[in-house]
Amino acid sequence: MTLSLFFSSISCFLLLLFSLHLFFAKRGNRLLNRLLALLFLSRFGQILITLFIHSDHQTLFPFVYQLFTPLWYITPACFYLYVISFIQRNQQPLKFQWLHFMPAIFAVIHIFPWHLSNPVNWNLIAIQIAENKQLFITERTGLFSPVFYYLGRPVLVIVYLSVTWYAVLKSKILDKKTEPVRRDWLLLFLRIGTFFYLAGFLSLAFWNIDKPYINTLFMIINGMIVLIIMVFVLHHPRLFYGYLFVSVNLNPGQKHGDTEAPAQINQAKKMSLLPEQLLKYSISMKEVMEIKQPYLLENFQIVDLAGELNIPVHHCSFVLNNLIGKNFRDWINEYRIRSFMEQYPLKSERMTIESVAHECGFKSTATFYNAFKKETGLMPTAYFSQKKVS
Structure with a gap:
């Protein structure tokens, strides 16, 4: 007992x-x-x-x-x-x-x-x-x-x-x-x-x-x-x-869902990566995103990308911050916005903007509009209206 x-x-x-x-x-x-x-x-x-x-x-x-x-x-x-x-x-x-x-x-x-x-x-x-x-x-x-x-x-x-x-x-x-x-x-x-x-x-x-x-x-x-x-x-x-643990932040000052290591850890790990390794990681990360398109999954995080490539999470974060020049959230949203720009003209007659954005991996409407304006400088309606005129 x-x-x-x-x-x-x-x-x-x-x-x-x-x-x-x-x-x-x-x-x-x-x-x-x-x-x-x-x-x-x-x-x-x-x-x-x-x-x-x-x-x-x-x-x-x-x-x-x-x-x-x-x-x-x-x-x-x-x-x-x-x-x-x-x-x-x-x-x-x-x-x-x-x-x-x-x-x-x-x-x-x-x-x-x-x-x-x-x-x-x-x-x-x-x-x-x-x-x-x-x-x-x-x-x-x-x-x-x-x-x-x-x-x-x-x-x-x-x-x-x-x-x-x-x-x-x-x-x-x-x-x-x-x-x-x-x-x-x-x-x-x-x-x-x-x-x-x-x-x-x-x-x-x-x-x-x-x-x-x-x-x-x-x-x-x-x-x-x-x-x-x-x-x-x-x-x-x-x-x-x-x-x-939906509200847990893995690192202080880090946005929810963005599991990148802080800058201090990245800098501490910097010397352990050779330039050849950095370039190889960068190419592999882009290949995964372009071929397998994991950005279409709304819960896809940097830990998943690291697992796919079988490399440490802080290495992925370092490559993003120093070679690609973006944090993980902005980087993955860039792929989602590209996908949206390709899909929406084909589906606009039968689907709303929000529905297509959801299919492209955005979990919330607010995140999508913020990411779209950050990438294009315009809101979706204004952007596609401008496209039609041109």
Whole structure:
């Protein structure tokens, strides 16, 4: 049991860390950040309750349990809304989507401290949770009958899990044509979420079996999987900095998404590069951009370019700053603007300026207009009007 509590404690801390960071992140897609934060926070609550039950602080268990109850009724909807918003690139929830949070309102009514004639048997509830039956508690936990919990939550999980996968398959976002980073992240998110939701039903297989080691094994596996997921994401920086630590700047004074090393590091590394190496790196970098066109991927960063060429990131940054004369952001936007100038005249009759810009790798409209004016000195409409006249 000590080992299982150890893994659970670490995973609990990591989940709280990520949920707080995402909830208060000021950059990235705030809707996606906060939906993901709620999912992490819900999982944190489940593990925290298990820790309280197996510790000397069981008196806190009822309070923590009731505190997280409303969250458990909206996380299936959060899972669905995250995927839908990710696919559609929504920045804010649509009006009708707020209806998905109705179960949480009923959950708040359920846990409100009404003056009930029959007190809640928290000891029995703790025993049922200890038996790994969090989805199927048969004791009354509030105003409504136990059916509200042991039938309501499983139904929500199954329904939202089904409609989420249906929406993903219907959208075709998993096709090879989708940006690799977006596809990889969505697949990772779907697999992890589906696994943990379905794992909640495993207790049915052992419902009538009284084997304590099974519960301990579940806790160890649960904690280890969370740790493995965290290690995996840490070793895939495009996922880590793109969707989890969305507001992290890798270097002081550096713009978000621009992972270049600071000038001090570049100068310190300057003498380790021969002129032949610099020229070779410069040619290779331009070949990658012109042949493979990675600038069409909105989340493409200098770390990805360095990985493609199998050279250090600070070498890429040094070549850009000293040979090409641009930072990574301006350099990649130059390629995107060139692509836009080629594509827009061909697609202007059926697509808007913003749509073509998005296809050319720009994540936001503001970034595109700023980059276009920086490259041409004009806004797109004025530029193409001038072209027609000439």
